[in-house]
Amino acid sequence: MLAEGTGPGSTTSTGSHAARTGGRFLARARNSIAWWGALVVTSALFVLHIAIYNPLSPVDEIQHIDYVLHLLDGNAVGAGDTFTEEGQDILACRWIDTAAPLGMPCGGPYDLSRMPGGGYDTAYIHAPFYYVTPAVAALAGSALGVDGDLVNVMRFSSVLWWALFVGIAWRLFRELGVHKWVGAAGILVLAASPVILQTFTIVNNDVTALPAGAALTLAALRWDRGLLGLRWLVLIAAVAVAIKSTNVTMVIAVALFVLARHWQGTNPRSWREWLPSRRPLLAIVALGVTSAVVGLAWTVVQAQLQTMDPLLVPQNQSFFAPSFEPMWLISSMDAFFTPINPEFYDTTLTGDTARLVAVLTDYGLITLTILGAVMAARGSQVRALAFALGGTALFVPMLLIIVNYEAVNIFVLITSRYGLSLVPAALAIGLTMIRPKPARVAFAAVAVASAAGMAHTMLT
DSSP states (O other): OOOOOOOOOHHHHHHHHHHHHHHHHHHHHHHHEEEEEEHHHHHHHHHHHHHHOOOTTTHHHHHHHHHHHHHHHOOOOOOBBOHHHHHHHHHHOOOBBSSOOOOTTOOOOOOGGGGGGGGOOOOGOOSSSTTTHHHHHHHHHHHHOOSOSSHHHHHHHHHHHHHHHHHHHHHHHHHTTTOHHHHHHHHHHHHHSSHHHHTTSHHHHHHHHHHHHHHHHHHHHHTTTEEEEEHHHHHHHHHHHOOOOGHHHHHHHHHHHHHHHHHHOOOOOHHHHSOHHHHHHHHHHHHHHHHHHHHHHHHHHHHHOSSGGGGHHHHHHTTTTTTTTHHHHHTTTGGGSSSSSOSSTTTSSHHHHHHHHHHHHHHHHHHHHHHHHHSSSSOOOHHHHHHHHHHHHHHHHHHHHHHHHHHHHHHOOOOOGGGGGGGHHHHHHHHOOSSSSHHHHHHHHHHHHHHHHHHHHHHH
């Protein structure tokens, strides 16, 4: 018999169900406070930078803006295309931060040959997928009657990519058991890095690296646990490479992660056991073939769009190398080990505070990643992921240099930002070791101080 007041229709049963439902809602609300707080505070930091930063970034921003303008005119961009008239106006009127004066008045007349890259839009190497977001933002701004050149409106679209990253990273952190407030502090300290702050407040497709890297890492972890089909992992890899080719860096890391997990599971003693079994081999081959097909497909499309031989584009001619120099490989070896090392500081981030935050975030990231890997359990996903990141950071920059030279006889210095897609995985590894309460409090204090210091730097 049921005790009085415990039957299906009793008010006590209904009340208990309501209490449980309300409790779950409150628990979800409390868990989301950290996520929303991190997103709102970091987005506000980016909006502040967009509001006060008028020049164009020297990280090829004019090339990316002009690509958007070509799309808005209904044209695809190919090798040989030059800056649009509006692009020339934006370049002359805003000019490039830290560069020498253009020497042409705002409003013209203009001389394309005196412009960066001889006036050619060198962003043609990229597929148009990323550029749809700033283009839609520009159309929305125009429809709303926003005055001016709409560059700031385009820049706001980068904050949307940041929001996408934060959402995926939050799920990634949960997958690895990172404390919610540690995850929020990790997002905050990353946003305070001058590299990330400058990247997500201008028009450039480097903003795709963090969400792509986070999505690939999360997908790899869940595939490894049997919670995600291979087709989804391959699809995410295809999208990542399609929106920006250098995101292949994290695809390579995922392949190494799959191989490392195989070794952890077999503890190989003979050379045959080092070879991957059917499941990991299929994943590695699928990732490699997909990346190659996506890259080849865009190469074919590029060939149809070009109006001149890409090797005749002035910027490409400046990269031409008659012979291979082995020292190139040495010069690139450390590029991905410090992926948030600033190439420059814009005019709103001058002073000792910005440089101190840059050092803390850059070297702090690699230190946390190493500690997280060392403290992780033997045979864990975290250790395999750390191995994959280390191998990728060491060999991929050299691989990219060799591929560039063998393909088109050019040497392009591999910079840290080409490794940005590795950052989400590195951050997640590092955050797994911040577990004791004093460590969580100290890390949160560093994050808040870094963000506050950068905001103060921009406002003074």
